Amino acid sequence: MIPTAPKLPRDGWVATASSEESTADNAAARVLDGDRATIWHSRWRTASSLPQWLTIDLRTAQRVSGLVYTPRADHRNGRIGRYEIRLSLDGTAWGAPVVTGMMADDETVKTIGFAVSSARYVRLVALSEAGDRGPWASAAEIDLLGDPGLPPPTQGDPSVAGVWGPTIGFPLVPAASAVLPGNKLLTWAAYAVDNFGGANGYTQTAVMDLTTGQVSRRQVANTGHDMFCPGTSMLADGRILVTGGSNATKSSIYDPRTDAWSSAPDMTVGRGYQGQTTLSTGEVFTVGGSWSGGRKAKAGELYSPKTNKWRSLPNVSAAPFLTADPAGVYRADNHAWLFAASGGRVFHAGPSAKMNWVDTAGQGKVTDAGTRGDSRDAMNGNAVMYDIGKILTLGGAPAYEKADATKAAYTVDITGGTPTVRRTADMAAARAYVNSVVLPDGTVMVVGGQSYPVPFSDQTSVLVPELWNPATGKFTKLATMATPRNYHSVANLLPDGTVFSGGGGLCGKCATNHPDGQIFVPPYLLNPDGSRKPRPVxxxxxxxxxxxxxxxxxxxxxxxxxxxxxxxxxxxxxxxxxxxxxxxxxxxxxxxxxxxxxxxxxxxxxxxxxxxxxxxxxxxxxxxxxxxx
CATH class of the missing domain: 2.60.40.10 (Immunoglobulins)
Known part of the structure; x- marks a missing residue:
């Protein structure tokens, strides 16, 4: 069980600030008075400049795991944008920030989590004003979160377990992500930074510069597309195709060369939670997706970047891809594991226990490829191609939610045409809503998930990642994560060989939104003392x-x-x-x-x-x- 971090009682706390407009009753103490109508504001009657800071003295050292920032509601000026949080036991030695990030320019209460630490002093540093309206900082209320009672983190030998970097705050819950040229990471959520629903015609996005750590936010409205729960594919020319989701028939393309979004033709079928992949031909195949656009069987279709058109594949029915989910097709055709193969073909590895070959020529064709060994349906498990024609599948559950996940993992070799399936070693923990990332050396990092999947819950979270080694077929436990990463989470291999893991939640005023991420440094980059190994260039x-x-x-x-x-x-x-x-x-x-x-x-x-x-x-x-x- 993953308990929710409690708010610490504020009795006796003292707030101080780098500057305050005391003549207007905007003193630092106002963030502790329990009244959102009163605020702390940095000096504005006379010269002021950023950065500005606000420090909370808890009077005694306590275990702290997060800060809750309530922005002013009466006016936008002074809302904090880019920020960092530092901790101290004595008010003098602060050390490196435990979290850095950027907050959205709105009235919503922001919860910023970080690894549980002992501190008497907590300092929120405002590095920018959210709307660039001036050199000010403000806050209506500040709360701090205590120790949620998690087991102590296991770190171990860094050359075996790796290490996690500090928490990085995002101005949204990163429910989707893509690595961009120029050492950047694109993320997006839905029409809102922390919630989804409806078909609103716009999407909140954010780009993190991996070199500087800075995050910029943008609302994308020109394509009329709420890109929550879409299909995603990287096209042959490096553009990103995003299809369906809350606006079920829409397609949008992001071009990293111009940093611009544009509309692509609508799909022939509305979809959400579909499976999608880029083929050997450069075309894009998608199938299923009854979460959005109607609960019905949804045959495959093909997008051609050359013609900028979609083409139906009537003989690629969704039926062979379905799991036996008790919720029916609404859940049974979600998140297909698809891998491009020669000649425009696609190998379907799951999550259904049955596997298939798909021919996308003409009207299409589906051929039975047998079962995935003794595996049951494994919805919200994961699959990754770690070597040429070799796929690792792991975790998942027989239903989309509220069914026990599995520890089981399999290798599927499709190099000979007829798949060869072998049961590899089990993971240490059962996982669904899990991410997996293949590393340059062929090992696979497994991140997050729940042993009993329930959307928007942090209960039964698995906080210990694992690393699968194809040479031994075994999983090794890695350093413990600070934050659960479950439903609506992401993970990406970064150009420096590290791994970004972030998101989870996207459920409005819930306690399990995680608008943040962390970067994991794998064991292959570290010496036993935690120092970086020399690496080739x-x-x-x-x-x-x-x-x-x-x-x-x-x-x-x-x-x-x-x-x-x-x-x-x-x-x-x-x-x-x-x-x-x-x-x-x-x-x-x-x-x-x-x-x-x-x-x-x-x-x-x-x-x-x-x-x-x-x-x-x-x-x-x-x-x-x-x-x-």
Missing amino acids: ITAAPVAAAGGAAVTIGTDRAVKGFSLVRISAVTHSVDNDQRRVPLSSTAISPTSHRAVIPSDPGIAPPGNYLLFALDNVGTPSVAAQLRIG
Whole structure:
């Protein structure tokens, strides 16, 4: 059970600030008076500037796990935008921020969580005003959250368990995310930053600059598309196709080269929670999705970037993909695990116990590919291609919600055409609503989830991630997370070989919204003392290559090999475009290497990839970006 962190009693607390407009009764003490109509405001009658800070003295050291910021309701000026929170035991030594981020420019109460820590002093630092209206900061009320009573975090040897970075606050709940060129991360929620519902025709988005840590927010309205619970695909040219969701027939495209959203043609069928993936042809296949747009069987369709049109596939019925969910098709056709293969075909690995091959030519065709070993239906489990034609599936439950999840994991090898399924070692914990991320060395990180899945709940959360090793077939426990990541959470491999994990919730005025994320540093980057290992550097690499091409890659030292990981997008834990492709290479010299791009676009579908060099102990470089096709 994951208890909710309680608000600490404020008796005896003292608030101080870097500046306050005391003549207007805007003193720091007002954040503790229990009246939202009174506020602290930094000095505004005379010169003021940012940053400004507000410090709460709890009078004694206590266990603290979050800060609740209530913005002023009478006026927008002074609402805090970018912020950081620092802790201290003595009011003098503050250390690094425990959380940084950006708050939305609205009246909603903001809950900012962070790892449980002992502190007497908690300082909220305003780095910007949310609407850039002036050099001010304000707050109506400040509360602090106590220890939720979680088990003590297990860290262990960093070279075995990895480490988590500080919490990063977002101005929305990141329920969908995609890695962008320029070391940036795109996230989005729904029509609201913390809630969904209806078909409102606009979406709240945020972009995090992974280099600076700064987050910028934007409302996207020009496409008329509420992009909650969509299908997501990375197109061959690096654009992101987002389909369906709350506006069930809509399609939108984000172009990272211009930082612009545009409309794409409507789908032939309205969908939400559909399965979707980019094919070897560069087209996009989608199927199912009865959460939105009507509860009925929803056959597949195909989007062509060349013609900018959708084409129905009437012979690709949703029926072969269904689970036996007691809620019927509304839940049974959700979140299909789809993998592009040669010749425009698709392999369907689940979450139904039955697997299928899909031919997208003409009117389409579905061929039975057998069952996934002794697996039951595994809705809200996960699947990832960790090597050429090799898929790891894990977790899930026989129903979308309120059914026990499983610890079971399987490997599915489709290289021979007829799938070969093997049961690999079980995970330490059962998980549904789980994310998995393939790493450059072929291991797979498993993040978050619940052992008994219930939407918008943090009960039965699994806070210990695991790492699966294909060489041993076993899972290893990693360092404990600070925040549950369940329904509406995401995880992405970042260009520096770390992993972003964030989101969860998106349920309005609930206690389980998590508008934040953390970055995990995997064991392969760390020494036992927690210091960073030396890592190879790619000194030269092409920015584009055709399938079958031999490319020259320069490094600053001898390396063992190279791998490609396709840049992809994730929503509701589904990341069908994610795959790792190890490259065949030979050394020309200790620092010059010839690598061959697979000629079959079914192995390396066209699109943007992260190119990693790995040294003799498996430490990856920071990635170079390579476009294939």
